[in-house]
Amino acid sequence: MSAHALTHPLLNGAAHGFLGRRGGVSTGDLAGLNVSYSEDDPALTSENRALAVEAVLPGARLQTCYQIHSADVVTVSEPWADADRPRADALVTDRPGVVLGVLTADCAPVLFLDAQAGVIGAAHAGWKGAFTGVTDATLDAMQALGAARANIAAVVGPCIAQKSYEVDAGFETRFLEQAPENERFFRAGSEGHAWFDLEGYVASRLRDAGVGKVGMLGEDTYAQEARFYSFRRATHRKEPGYGRQISLIGLRPA
Template sequence: MTEHSTPFERSTALDGIASLRHGFFGRQGGHSTGAFASNNMSIAIGDEPRLAEANRSGAAQELGYLRQNLYLLRQTHSADVRTLTDYPDNDIAFDADAMVTKLPTLALGILTADCTPILFADAEAGVIGAAHAGWRGAVDGIIGNTVDAMVALGADPKRIVAAIGPTISGDNYEVGPQFMTDFVALQPDGWRHFHVPEGKRTHFDLPGFVEAQLRAAGIETVDRVGGCTYGHPDRYFSHRYATHHATKTGRQIAIIGLS
């Protein structure tokens, strides 16, 4: 964790790209209170919108961007990718779960609270991407679709660096046998990402599956950043942890942008 007014974590692999700014922000360093304390980024879950907006501004500014240059999607657990060839209007919501661009000074933001945030960059092509990968989006192809959209802008999968941010770990993602059956029906080789701890139900390794999908898309450099969202409720927002404790939770943000 870096020492900033708004703490965030960074990928050592992405840090090597001089033209890039990025950060995986957790739940600390913001303005929200109660169950959303303190750095909640979502305005759709019950927090005061003005506080969430202040948090978004703080994260953008921490990376050297204006709030108006931080763009967020309306995420729907889909496999849809938006290619940004013009600077978007922040007041217009767009349904998708990933976005790619070559535009400078545009920061791409992804919200999560157990799902996997992924930041992508091809330094030579000057192409970046950001994706929200829950199990549904991952099994439906959000990762391959994001890479394809980057390639359409001139990227090469072998040059792309991908960083997986804080997400729920397999040790804490209990799903049950029917989930595994349904999942493997969609992804036959997905069985390798399930395990059954002694005396417990079936567990799913979401970040492991995400990494496998990244490598299947031709990406050779995959970095993992941060810890388990469920296992560290003091550091991250976790929807599953909040559900198990009959409370609400916020959303953290992962941001990437070109200088």
């Protein structure tokens, strides 16, 4: 059984893939390529993670973090054991043979590449992380390794789409207070509610930060049950678990 990875031409200078739920060994509500240890048999999760790495950069060492919806970034210089993974929401490295991974289930995964400098990054951008600047912090960490923002390509992977993401008035007010022009990421919904464009907001933050090339996959995790895990969909259905997918990027060894 092989995992299925979506790719984007802006990241062709690195091994990468945005994976969904297809091709894994988990069963039941989590059927497919679930990569979260918190809801599944650890043996199945480990096998799914190995399948994901095999689909993107065979033989690479997978590095993930314990995600906390923050703007914190870790630079991977020496690999750590999975049990010792740091609390953060983004990773960067210039080390070949290491594959960076972020887990999502409606939040936006963002993969970064400066092919000229040989520096990569991966960020988990839920609304909290995106709002507080996880993508900006990732760019800063890449620059510290020699990357240049004008040379960086960044791609926003599968996440919940605006048509599926209804929020309350307090949520919208928070973004409008940050910047009035954020109004363009909201569409009026039912009374006291609006529909939020997470993907567009994250892409805009990247462009405003000086990223040279920005791409979006335009894949709605909520609406595509056969392809992606979704926290909001599982919550609406009162399902006991929701699973996670993984997005990966790695530098190929010379």
